[in-house]
Amino acid sequence: MAINRKIQTLDEFTIQQMRNFPQATGELSGLLRDMGLAAKRVHVEVNKAGLVDILGDAGTMNVQGEEVKKLDVFANNQFMGVLQHGISCAGIGSEELDDIVVFDDEVSNQSKYVCLFDPLDGSSNIDVNVSIGTIFSVFRRVSELGKPATKADFLQAGNKQVAAGYVIYGSSTMLVYATRRGVNGFTLDQSIGEFTLSHPDIQCPDTGKIYSVNHGNFFQYEEKVKEYINACQRKNKDNGGPYTQRYIGSMVADVHRNLIKGGIFMYPGTTDKPKGKLRLLYECNPFAFIVEKAGGKATNGKQRILDIEPTEIHQRTPMFIGSKLMMEELESFTQQATK
Ligand code: P6P
Numbered sequence: 362m363a364i365n366r367k368i369q370t371l372d373e374f375t376i377q378q379m380r381n382f383p384q385a386t387g388e389l390s391g392l393l394r395d396m397g398l399a400a401k402r403v404h405v406e407v408n409k410a411g412l413v414d415i416l417g418d419a420g421t422m423n424v425q426g427e428e429v430k431k432l433d434v435f436a437n438n439q440f441m442g443v444l445q446h447g448i449s450c451a452g453i454g455s456e457e458l459d460d461i462v463v464f465d466d467e468v469s470n471q472s473k474y475v476c477l478f479d480p481l482d483g484s485s486n487i488d489v490n491v492s493i494g495t496i497f498s499v500f501r502r503v504s505e506l507g508k509p510a511t512k513a514d515f516l517q518a519g520n521k522q523v524a525a526g527y528v529i530y531g532s533s534t535m536l537v538y539a540t541r542r543g544v545n546g547f548t549l550d551q552s553i554g555e556f557t558l559s560h561p562d563i564q565c566p567d568t569g570k571i572y573s574v575n576h577g578n579f580f581q582y583e584e585k586v587k588e589y590i591n592a593c594q595r596k597n598k599d600n601g602g603p604y605t606q607r608y609i610g611s612m613v614a615d616v617h618r619n620l621i622k623g624g625i626f627m628y629p630g631t632t633d634k635p636k637g638k639l640r641l642l643y644e645c646n647p648f649a650f651i652v653e654k655a656g657g658k659a660t661n662g663k664q665r666i667l668d669i670e671p672t673e674i675h676q677r678t679p680m681f682i683g684s685k686l687m688m689e690e691l692e693s694f695t696q697q698a699t700k
Pocket of ligand 1: 482483484485575610611612613615638
């Protein structure tokens with residue numbers, strides 16, 4: 362029995378990637394390691410969230426005399442902090458902050474990348490112990506190195522991303538990220554405090570039997586979407602229907618499950634919210650990049666998510682994402698097959 366199974370940590374993996382690509386400066390690898398460090402710190406707090414009352418609720422002081430912050434504010438500060446004190450990132454955009462934060466110091470202004478993130482998506486699920494997550498997107502700057510980052514660095518189409526990833530704080534804590542070279546998943550091994558490669562070269566199954574949507578909004582969806590959702594519930598020898606409906610209400614958990622098992626996740630526009638609820642830059646773009654790299658598809662119902670030209674940091678978009686063949690089946694209903 363193999364005893365010394367070679368377990369590769371996130372740091373070892375990213376350094377190995379650098380060895381394989383000598384022209385790499387190591388900045389992107391460093392940024393990904395920074396995200397891993399912040400994720401470990403958030404993991405600790407999320408996993409004791411249920412105990413916050415003992416440690417003092419948000420807004421009070423904990424036993425160390427530190428102010429206890431809301432977890433999503435805490436998470437935001439952890440991810441912003443590692444990036445601001447690193448050498449790879451010139452600025453950030455965050456779901457928690459109204460506008461971008463340009464770090465504007467000598468080292469950061471020389472950094473090649475900017476990062477957008479949702480520091481703790483689904484945080485309302487914390488107090489009922491449902492999985493939540495962090496989602497992040499990385500762009501190479503378009504502004505001049507040596508000067509502060511600009512808004513244009515952040516308002517790039519998703520097809521310009523150089524990396525994207527997420528952390529899921531669930532039964533285990535996993536970090537999954539994609540670059541142009543593929544998608545890899547790392548599980549936090551708490552015995553050594555390191556993310557270790559557990560899901561190399563993730564491929565999204567071409568099809569699946571899970572559809573994920575909030576049925577509470579059903580009567581607000583457009584007709585073609587309703588027809589598809591109805592079809593998901595019908596016997597169908599060709600596509601293995603009826604499908605199973607699973608909706609956790611935490612995007613990271615729903616999309617992660619479909620990435621591994623196959624399936625489709627939908628947050629369509631509604632009559633109340635024609636643009637839907639999900640944010641383009643730090644929720645939909647990262648997942649679209651990851652799922653496409655793993656062989657799946659992601660659209661807003663009319664075009665590839667990754668081809669949308671953003672106009673503002675917090676803009677929303679309808680989102681349909683998942684297994685290639687299930688997405689093509691959806692498109693056959695909406696007759697708007699995307700290229
Ligand atoms: P609804 C969580 O608040 C979130 O932003 C996503 O993680 C999740 O997919 C969605 O909202 C759930 O929204 O309207 O179905 O409760």
